[in-house]
Amino acid sequence: MWAMILASIVGGIPIMIQAYQALRNKVISIELLVSIAVIGAFFIGEYYESGIVTFLFLFGAYLERRTIEKTRKSVKSLVEMAPTTALLVDESGEAEEVDIEFVEKEDRLLVKTGSKVPVDGLVLVGEGFVDEATITGESFPVKKKVGDHVFAGTILNNGTLQIEAQRVGEDTTFGKIIELVEEAQDSKSVMEKFINKFSKYYTPVVLIFALVTYLFTQDIRLAITILVLGCPGALVIGVPVSNVTGIGNGAKHGVLIKGGEVMDRMNQVDTMVFDKTGTLTQGTTAVTTFISLEEEEEKSLAYLMAIEKESDHPLAKAIVAYLGEKNIRNPYPVQSTTVLEGRGIQAIVQEEEVLIGNERLLKEQALTIAPKTQKEIQAIKEQGNSIVLVTVSGELRFVIGVSDEIRPEAKKALMKLRKMGIKRFVMLTGDNQITAQAVATQLGIDEVKAELLPADKVKEVQKLKDTGHIVAFVGDGINDSPSIALADIGIAMGSGTDVAVETSDIVLMRSSFDELVHAFGLTRATIFNMRQNIGISLATVGLLFVGLFAGFIYMASGMFVHEASILFVILNGLRLMKFRVK
Structure with missing residues (x-):
C-alpha cells in the first residue's frame, strides 16, 4: 500500500x-x-x-x-551527415583543414576519396564517383568530371576533386533539404x-x-x-x-513533402498536369535534322554558336553540342540578347539581327516560309521533333530538328497512377502540336495543349481548377514556377534547385517518375x-x-x-x- x-x-x-x-x-x-x-x-x-x-x-x-x-531519425541522420570541415586550397596549392563556417564563396577546396563534399560547388580539377544518396535518395554512385556540379553532404567514393565553392552553409541544397523536412514534420x-x-x-x-x-x-x-x-x-x-x-518515409526515398496540409491535398488530386521538356522527357536533347538554306553559311553558323552558348535552355545545349562536333567557333561577340518568353531569342551580332525560335516567333515578325521549307518542317515534326528556326537580318537561314527522349519509366508510372486514382492526365507545352501529340500518344495522356507561353499554362491550370478538379502540376521548377505555385499541388522534377524547393509543395530529388508514384501512394x-x-x-x-x-x-x-x-x-x-x- x-x-x-x-x-x-x-x-x-x-x-x-x-x-x-x-x-x-x-x-x-x-x-x-x-x-x-x-x-x-x-x-x-x-x-x-x-x-x-x-x-x-x-x-x-x-x-x-x-x-x-x-x-525523426531520417532528419537526425541527415543533420549528422552535414560536413563540419573542409580542405581549403591556398594560392600555393597547399590544402589546409578548416571549419566549414570559414569557407566562403569562390574558395577552392580539395575533396579526397572517402570524404564528404563540404559545399555545393563546381568541379575544377579531377574526376570521381560520388554517392548522392543524401540528396536524391539514390545510392548508386554518379560520375563527376570537370564542369559538373557537386552537392554538400554527398560522399566521394573514389577519385580526387578540386571544386569551387558556389553555395555554403545553410544555402546549400543539403542545408535546405534539412530545413524543409524539419519544417514539414512540425x-x-x-x-x-x-x-x-x-x-x-x-x-x-x-x-x-x-x-x-x-x-x-x-x-x-x-x-x-x-x-x-x-x-x-x-x-x-x-x-x-x-x-x-509519412514525411520521414518520403525524405528517406528522395520525396520532400512540405507538411501535413500537402498530404491532405495530394490525397485529393484527380488531375495531373505535366510540362513536356525535362518532365515527361529526359531533357537531354540532340539535333536530329539540320537544314541550311544558304550556301555561304559559315558566318551564320558562327552567329548561331555565339548566341546559343549564352543560353542554358536544353534546345540551345543540343545545338551547341552539334555545332561543336562540326568545329564551328564563335569569333563574333554578341552585342545584345533578348529572351522572348515561349518563343525564342532575339540577338544582335555584328550589327545584324538574329532570331532563334519557333514558328510563332516568325509569324510575329511577319516573316514568311517558302512552301518547300514548310513541307520539310512538317515532315520533321511528324517524326516527333521540336523545331528551331534561325533567321539572320530577316531571312530564314537554318531549320533545325531537335528530339528529346521520353523518360523510359514514364508510361508505366502513369499507368500505376491511373490505377491508384488519378482520373485525368494533361500535357501543357510550348512545343508544337504535332510533336506534343506524338509524345502524348506514346504515354497515354488524355489531353494536350501545345504552343503555350508560361502565362497560357497558368490560364489552363486555372480553368481546370475552376471546373472543380484538384490539380497537381508537375514541372521542372524553373520555367513552370507560376503554374507550380497556382496548382493545388506543385511538384518539381528537379535535383533540389532553389526555385524547385521554394515554389513547389513536393520536390522529387531524382526527377524520377518512380518518386512521383511513391509520393502519391505515400500520401x-x-x-x-x-x-x-x-x-x-x-x-x-x-x-x-x-x-x-x-x-x-x-x-x-x-x-x-x-x-x-x-x-x-x-x-x-x-x-x-x-x-x-x-
Whole structure:
C-alpha cells in the first residue's frame, strides 16, 4: 500500500504540473482529467488504482516521445551527415583543414576519396564517383568530371576533386533539404488541426459528464473512472505519428513533402498536369535534322554558336553540342540578347539581327516560309521533333530538328497512377502540336495543349481548377514556377534547385517518375493510416464506456486498455516507415 502511495505521489506530481501549466494558458488538457482522477482515487483510498493510473499514463507519454524521436531519425541522420570541415586550397596549392563556417564563396577546396563534399560547388580539377544518396535518395554512385556540379553532404567514393565553392552553409541544397523536412514534420495536417480543436471541446465535456454522473449516482469512484477512461490519448497521438512518419518515409526515398496540409491535398488530386521538356522527357536533347538554306553559311553558323552558348535552355545545349562536333567557333561577340518568353531569342551580332525560335516567333515578325521549307518542317515534326528556326537580318537561314527522349519509366508510372486514382492526365507545352501529340500518344495522356507561353499554362491550370478538379502540376521548377505555385499541388522534377524547393509543395530529388508514384501512394497511405488511428481511438473510448456501465471495466483495467490503444496506434503509424508502392 505504501509503495502505491509513493507511486501515486511521484507519478502524479509531473502530471499535475503539466495540467497547471495548461490551465495557465486557458487549456483544459488530458493531464487535468488524469490529475483530478488520481487525486480523487487517492483520497477515497484507492491507492492501487491511483498508482497504476499514474504509471500507465507516464509510460504512455514515454512511448509517445520515443515514437516521435524514432520517426525523426531520417532528419537526425541527415543533420549528422552535414560536413563540419573542409580542405581549403591556398594560392600555393597547399590544402589546409578548416571549419566549414570559414569557407566562403569562390574558395577552392580539395575533396579526397572517402570524404564528404563540404559545399555545393563546381568541379575544377579531377574526376570521381560520388554517392548522392543524401540528396536524391539514390545510392548508386554518379560520375563527376570537370564542369559538373557537386552537392554538400554527398560522399566521394573514389577519385580526387578540386571544386569551387558556389553555395555554403545553410544555402546549400543539403542545408535546405534539412530545413524543409524539419519544417514539414512540425507542420500539422488538416486532420491533426481538427483533432486538436476537437480535444479542446471534448475534454471539458468529459469533465461535465463525470460531474453529472456523480450528482445523479453519488458514486465518486464511477465519476473518477469516467475521467480516466475519457482521456483521448490515442486520438491526440495517432494522427501526428502518421503525419511525421509519412514525411520521414518520403525524405528517406528522395520525396520532400512540405507538411501535413500537402498530404491532405495530394490525397485529393484527380488531375495531373505535366510540362513536356525535362518532365515527361529526359531533357537531354540532340539535333536530329539540320537544314541550311544558304550556301555561304559559315558566318551564320558562327552567329548561331555565339548566341546559343549564352543560353542554358536544353534546345540551345543540343545545338551547341552539334555545332561543336562540326568545329564551328564563335569569333563574333554578341552585342545584345533578348529572351522572348515561349518563343525564342532575339540577338544582335555584328550589327545584324538574329532570331532563334519557333514558328510563332516568325509569324510575329511577319516573316514568311517558302512552301518547300514548310513541307520539310512538317515532315520533321511528324517524326516527333521540336523545331528551331534561325533567321539572320530577316531571312530564314537554318531549320533545325531537335528530339528529346521520353523518360523510359514514364508510361508505366502513369499507368500505376491511373490505377491508384488519378482520373485525368494533361500535357501543357510550348512545343508544337504535332510533336506534343506524338509524345502524348506514346504515354497515354488524355489531353494536350501545345504552343503555350508560361502565362497560357497558368490560364489552363486555372480553368481546370475552376471546373472543380484538384490539380497537381508537375514541372521542372524553373520555367513552370507560376503554374507550380497556382496548382493545388506543385511538384518539381528537379535535383533540389532553389526555385524547385521554394515554389513547389513536393520536390522529387531524382526527377524520377518512380518518386512521383511513391509520393502519391505515400500520401494516400498516410491519410488512410490517420483515419485508421482515429477510428481505433474513438472505438476504444466507446467500448471502455460501454464496459464501465456494464460492470466489467474498472479504473486500472480501463487505463490499461486505454494505454494499450495508444501503443497500438503508435505501432500502426510506424508501419508507414516501411511503405513502398507495390
